[in-house]
Amino acid sequence: MLRIIKNKQPKFFVAENVKGLLSLGKGLVIKMIEEDFREIGYKMEYRLLNSADYGVPQQRERVILIGNRLGLKNPFPKPTNMKQETDNLFSAVSLLPPHRTVKSVIGYLENIETVERNSNQIIEIENRKIYNHIAYTNVENKFWTRKGETTQAEICDYLKFWREKKGISVKKIDEIFGYKHTAGHWFRKDNKSGSIPKPSDWWKLKEILGFDEVHDDFVTNLVEKEIVFEQSLRITNWNTPSDTITASTPEIHINKKRRLSVRECAIIQTFSDDFIFTGSLSAQHRQVGNAVPPLLAYQIAKEIKKVLENGND
Structure with a gap:
C-alpha cells in the first residue's frame, strides 16, 4: 500500500x-x-x-x-x-438514535426459506429482489470427522505419487468427476487450500489411480464427535447489533434451523440488495465478511x- x-x-x-x-x-x-x-x-x-x-x-x-x-x-x-443504556440519564436524552438491531434489518427474512446452494433463484418480497439467500444448515453440536493421526499433507503426497505413476493430469481427473477445480485440492499440500477427498470420491479415485489400501480406513471411516468450541454454536443477536460478521461460517439464525444466509450477512454489513455475490457458499461468506461495511x-x-x-x- x-x-x-x-x-x-x-x-x-x-x-x-x-x-x-x-x-x-x-x-x-x-x-x-x-x-x-x-x-x-x-x-x-x-x-x-x-x-x-x-x-x-x-x-x-x-x-x-x-x-x-x-x-x-x-x-x-x-x-x-x-x-x-436505560439506566443512563445521558443516554436516555441523547439526540443520537440507538444502535440498529439485527431484527430491524433482517427480520423480514425470518420465515423465508433459503434457496439451494447452487441456485441463482431470486426471491421477491414486496417488490424487493433478494439474491444470495443461501445458508449452511449445520446447527447441531456434533460433527463427523476422521480418526487417526494421518495428515492432509501425507494424503497429498500419497495421491500425488499414484497420480504420477498412472500418468494422468489433475484436469483429466476433474473431467472424470465432473468437477471444475476440486481435484486440484487433493494434490495440494497446503493447510489452507488442500483437502482430503470425501469417502465416495476416494473410492472412485481408487478405481482411477489403482492405489493400495494403506489409507482407505482413515479416509472413509468417519466418527461422530462433540463440538467443543462454543463459537460454532453461537446464536445471532436479535434485539441488539450483530456480533462481527466474519469471513468464516456465520452464526446460527434465531430460528435455530440454519445459519445466517449470505444475504442476511450482507444486509448486516449494509450491502445494497442489488449487490450480488458469486462463487461457492464459503467464498461468498468470505467476500461479505472481509469487506468494510x-x-x-x-x-x-x-x-x-x-x-x-x-x-x-
Missing part, C-alpha cells in the same frame, strides 16, 4: 485493519506505519471505530487509518448512533469529500 500511495500520490487515502494492529509490538508497529507515511509526505492518523456507532447493525471494531498530503487534519466521521465507508468518504470541496490543494 505504501508503494502504491507513493507512486500515485492521492490527496487522501483510507485503510482498514483489525483492532490487534494497535497492540502489535506493544504499539511500535502503528508508530512505524505513521513514520513510513510521514517520510513520503503524508500525515496519517488512526482511530478505532465501531461500525455500530455509524448506522451499521453490527459490533465491528476496526482500526481506520486516514492520511493526506495536504497538511490537513484527517476528518474522521462523528457517530450517528449510540448504545442506549459500505455504510461506514460512505460516512468516511463523505467527511473527506467535505474537506476536498473546501478548495484545499
Whole structure:
C-alpha cells in the first residue's frame, strides 16, 4: 500500500485493519506505519471505530487509518448512533438514535426459506429482489470427522505419487468427476487450500489411480464427535447489533434451523440488495465478511469529500 500511495500520490487515502494492529509490538508497529507515511509526505492518523456507532447493525471494531498530503487534519466521521443504556440519564436524552438491531434489518427474512446452494433463484418480497439467500444448515453440536493421526499433507503426497505413476493430469481427473477445480485440492499440500477427498470420491479415485489400501480406513471411516468450541454454536443477536460478521461460517439464525444466509450477512454489513455475490457458499461468506461495511465507508468518504470541496490543494 505504501508503494502504491507513493507512486500515485492521492490527496487522501483510507485503510482498514483489525483492532490487534494497535497492540502489535506493544504499539511500535502503528508508530512505524505513521513514520513510513510521514517520510513520503503524508500525515496519517488512526482511530478505532465501531461500525455500530455509524448506522451499521453490527459490533465491528476496526482500526481506520486516514492520511493526506495536504497538511490537513484527517476528518474522521462523528457517530450517528449510540448504545442506549436505560439506566443512563445521558443516554436516555441523547439526540443520537440507538444502535440498529439485527431484527430491524433482517427480520423480514425470518420465515423465508433459503434457496439451494447452487441456485441463482431470486426471491421477491414486496417488490424487493433478494439474491444470495443461501445458508449452511449445520446447527447441531456434533460433527463427523476422521480418526487417526494421518495428515492432509501425507494424503497429498500419497495421491500425488499414484497420480504420477498412472500418468494422468489433475484436469483429466476433474473431467472424470465432473468437477471444475476440486481435484486440484487433493494434490495440494497446503493447510489452507488442500483437502482430503470425501469417502465416495476416494473410492472412485481408487478405481482411477489403482492405489493400495494403506489409507482407505482413515479416509472413509468417519466418527461422530462433540463440538467443543462454543463459537460454532453461537446464536445471532436479535434485539441488539450483530456480533462481527466474519469471513468464516456465520452464526446460527434465531430460528435455530440454519445459519445466517449470505444475504442476511450482507444486509448486516449494509450491502445494497442489488449487490450480488458469486462463487461457492464459503467464498461468498468470505467476500461479505472481509469487506468494510459500505455504510461506514460512505460516512468516511463523505467527511473527506467535505474537506476536498473546501478548495484545499
